Amino acid sequence: MLILTCPVCGVTGEETEFHGGGEAHLKRFGPGSGDTEFHGYLFTRENPKGVHFERWRHNNGCGKWFHAARCTMTLEIFGTYLAQTYEPPQHIKDAITAKRPGWKWREFS
Amino acid sequence: MSDNVSALDKASYEGFVKVEEAGLRGMITLRGDLGSVKIKNAATGVAGVDMPEQGHANSVEQSGLAWMSPDELLVMLPYGDVNAALAQITKHLKGQHYLAVDVSDARAVFRISGAGAREVIAKLCPVDMSQDAFKPGQFRRTRMAQVPAAFWMGEDEAVHIISFRSVAEYVFNLLKNAAAPGSEVGYLNP
Ligand SMILES: [Zn+2]
Numbered sequence: 001m002l003i004l005t006c007p008v009c010g011v012t013g014e015e016t017e018f019h020g021g022g023e024a025h026l027k028r029f030g031p032g033s034g035d036t037e038f039h040g041y042l043f044t045r046e047n048p049k050g051v052h053f054e055r056w057r058h059n060n061g062c063g064k065w066f067h068a069a070r071c072t073m074t075l076e077i078f079g080t081y082l083a084q085t086y087e088p089p090q091h092i093k094d095a096i097t098a099k100r101p102g103w104k105w106r107e108f109s
Numbered sequence: 110m111s112d113n114v115s116a117l118d119k120a121s122y123e124g125f126v127k128v129e130e131a132g133l134r135g136m137i138t139l140r141g142d143l144g145s146v147k148i149k150n151a152a153t154g155v156a157g158v159d160m161p162e163q164g165h166a167n168s169v170e171q172s173g174l175a176w177m178s179p180d181e182l183l184v185m186l187p188y189g190d191v192n193a194a195l196a197q198i199t200k201h202l203k204g205q206h207y208l209a210v211d212v213s214d215a216r217a218v219f220r221i222s223g224a225g226a227r228e229v230i231a232k233l234c235p236v237d238m239s240q241d242a243f244k245p246g247q248f249r250r251t252r253m254a255q256v257p258a259a260f261w262m263g264e265d266e267a268v269h270i271i272s273f274r275s276v277a278e279y280v281f282n283l284l285k286n287a288a289a290p291g292s293e294v295g296y297l298n299p
Contacts, residue, residue, distance in 0.1 A: 009178055009250075010164060014235045017251055060252040062178035 002070065007080045009062035021055035024067045025087060025106070049073050051096055051103045053088060056080075069096055113188070116217045116277035124288030126223035130281060131269070133188040134171060134218045137195060140181045141207035148182075151201040155194040156184050166248035166261040168269070175248045175261065183259075183271075188213060217277035221284060222267035227297045230260065230268055232287040239297055254283050 002015040011017075023045050029037040046052065052072045057065050067085070069078040069092050078099065079092040088108060096103050103109060117130040137155075141148040149160050156174045158167040166175035168185065175183040186194055191211050198209045221229055231238040233253045243249070248261040253272065256279060260270040272280040286292075 011249070011251075013251065017235055060257050061250045062181075064178060 002075055002077060004056060004068060004077060005080055006058040006061060006064070007066050007082050008064040009058065011058070011061050013058075013061065017058070017060045019057045019059040021057055021065065024053040024055045025108075046106060048105065051078070051100055051105050053105060053108075055083065071100070113214075116274045117281055120281060122281075122285045122288065124285065125290055125293050126221050126225045126229055126288045128229075128281070128284045128288055129220045129222075130277070131218040131220050134213065134216065135186040135188045135191040135194070136211075136213045136216055136271075137184040137186075137191060137198070137209055138177075138181065138212050139184050139198065139207065139209045141202075141205065143176075143179055143182060145205070147202060147205055148207060151198045151207075152182050152184055154201065155190075155197055156186060161246075161248070164248060165246050167246070168261070168263070175259070177250065177259075184209075215274055217272050217274045217280065219270040219272070219280065219284060220267055221270070221288070222265070225288070225293060226262075226266060226268045228294055229284060229287045230270075231297060232294070233283055234258070234260075253280060256280065 003012060004015060004018055005012040026041065029041040050071055050073055052070055054068050055065060056068050065083045066080055067083055068080045069088060070076060078096045081089055081092055113133060115130060115133045119130055119132045121129040139152055152174055153160055156172050158169055158173055161167045161174050161176045163176055167173055171185065171187045173185040177183050191213055195209055195211060227238040230236065234251045236249055236251050237243060245262045245264045245266065248259065250259040252258060256272060256276045258270055258272045258280065260268050262268050
């Protein structure tokens with residue numbers, strides 16, 4: 001079971017108080033984009049064994065969306081951070097590096 | 110005139126704790142920047158209690174303020190005082206970016222009291238209810254079995270619970286079941 005801390009309201013709860021929202025840091029390709037980009041935006045997802053970045057919503061709590069960095073193999077949470085960002089903040093990257101040196105996920109490492 | 114009644118009209122149950130539906134309660138959802146002095150003053154002005162810290166609620170009898178999120182407060186007050194309070198908020202926050210809505214009839218309020226109150230909540234919500242983790246004054250939004258709920262604890266360790274009115278009967282049945290005599294676990298009160 002995942003234990004998540006909501007970075008908005010500060011509550012630490014288990015995953016049934018939250019709702020997963022899929023992969024984080026997707027860039028939207030909408031009208032005017034090419035078929036390949038649009039296909040990638042709609043369908044291409046990471047499916048890593050290890051470090052992963054996801055969106056979560058505190059749906060039975062404050063109701064806000066946030067991001068979580070976690071390990072899909074151990075269910076360990078490296079950290080959670082606010083949704084208003086295009087990439088994981090440095091302290092999250094550092095926390096992952098401390099436990100999974102050499103990690104890489106899409107363009108982040 | 111219509112005779113307004115709460116969802117379960119003050120039903121109560123005596124188990125190893127006492128479970129009561131608390132009757133009608135005035136509630137206003139106030140959204141805006143909780144860092145703003147004007148918003149804070151509008152809320153404390155109608156509720157008559159201090160501004161609660163993050164994750165807390167301040168309450169005196171029927172009135173109180175609960176911290177719902179960084180942009181949302183729950184203002185509680187006697188059921189009959191809501192319209193006057195809304196008018197006061199509207200006047201106070203003229204020109205500000207905010208939202209204030211009467212949600213009194215969308216909610217049900219319960220109170221559970223007695224030595225096992227923490228245990229009843231712990232059976233139903235994924236929240237650490239040990240005395241070190243959850244203290245009087247703290248306010249928690251979570252789920253109660255399958256529905257959203259929020260609760261806080263007064264100084265007397267009675268727990269006040271808010272749910273949606275549409276699931277009031279479900280919540281009351283959950284609480285009754287969790288408080289049934291003979292079902293004490295005793296983990297939190299050794
Ligand atoms: Zn939250």
